[in-house]
Amino acid sequence: MNADAVILDIDGVLVDVADSYRRAIVESVEAVYDRTIRKDDIQEFKDAGGFNNDWELTYAAALYVLATEEGYGESLEAFTDAIAAAGGGLEAAETVVREATGARATQRVTERWDRERLRDVFQQLYLGDELYRGLEGGEPDLDRETPGFIHDEPVVLDAEARDRLLERYDVGVLTGRPEAEAEIALERVGLDDAIPVDHRFTMDDWEEGKPHPRALTTLAERFGANSVVFVGDTLDDVRTAVNAAEADPGREYRGIGVLTGGLTGEEGRRKYERNGAAAVVESINALPDWLES
Numbered sequence: 001m002n003a004d005a006v007i008l009d010i011d012g013v014l015v016d017v018a019d020s021y022r023r024a025i026v027e028s029v030e031a032v033y034d035r036t037i038r039k040d041d042i043q044e045f046k047d048a049g050g051f052n053n054d055w056e057l058t059y060a061a062a063l064y065v066l067a068t069e070e071g072y073g074e075s076l077e078a079f080t081d082a083i084a085a086a087g088g089g090l091e092a093a094e095t096v097v098r099e100a101t102g103a104r105a106t107q108r109v110t111e112r113w114d115r116e117r118l119r120d121v122f123q124q125l126y127l128g129d130e131l132y133r134g135l136e137g138g139e140p141d142l143d144r145e146t147p148g149f150i151h152d153e154p155v156v157l158d159a160e161a162r163d164r165l166l167e168r169y170d171v172g173v174l175t176g177r178p179e180a181e182a183e184i185a186l187e188r189v190g191l192d193d194a195i196p197v198d199h200r201f202t203m204d205d206w207e208e209g210k211p212h213p214r215a216l217t218t219l220a221e222r223f224g225a226n227s228v229v230f231v232g233d234t235l236d237d238v239r240t241a242v243n244a245a246e247a248d249p250g251r252e253y254r255g256i257g258v259l260t261g262g263l264t265g266e267e268g269r270r271k272y273e274r275n276g277a278a279a280v281v282e283s284i285n286a287l288p289d290w291l292e293s
Helices: 021-033 039-048 054-068 076-085 090-101 103-112 115-136 159-168 179-189 214-223 235-247 265-274 284-292
Strands: 005-008 170-174 227-232 252-258 279-281
Touching (some): 005 214, 021 039, 021 115, 039 076, 039 235, 054 076, 054 090, 054 103, 054 115, 076 090, 090 103, 170 214, 214 227, 214 235, 227 235, 235 252, 235 265, 252 284, 265 279, 279 284
Parallel strands (some): 005 170, 005 227, 227 252, 252 279
């Protein structure tokens, strides 16, 4: 597969976030509402689309929990299927609840739905007390101390694969992480100095989020690339490459799915392929051989 530029997602690609971001989603809802979803349920939201921002996924999970207390009787799988049918994302989740429960129940849900508190708890759990003070500028108020789930992110990208990619291709990053949290992960995998800021897109750099193609097409333009590979761990990552190909037909865009995030095994491979993946690899470490084959 010829490529001029290789653009990398971070979560599930460069580092494993099963015990960090995904754990924070589950435990944030539990801390605020004393009920929560299972960690395995998170992938249902990811597959529905529009949940590249894990804060918004947390809000949607909490919305489901609150709606079930007001008479919403559908399973979480049915809930996320309805979100997908409504276009994906948090706004679609709100629409599903409103249409299924009625105005009065929706009002009661909305009155209890504290997105600001959910985000704050999420950041305390994910960052830990010290980083929370530094990055959020506040004082932790949970009744537990935590060093931060961010420290429980095993590195997936090995040094040999990293160096081969840097030697042969222009390498960029496109992630839904905030800039400061992206920097921490990139330092951990040894890419912080190798990828300049103008070759990165983080949550702070664009409003649309994946699968909108703007960030990917902008990086392609900055590299002057004719052929771009985007490597991610969700269906929205693959959809981003598909959308970029439609928006920028003068260049070639290919989405590559890895099986080190929430999508795994043969089922994960089939989901990627149904959504337009050009290839599926076991991990980012298999990418250099694939590109050179």
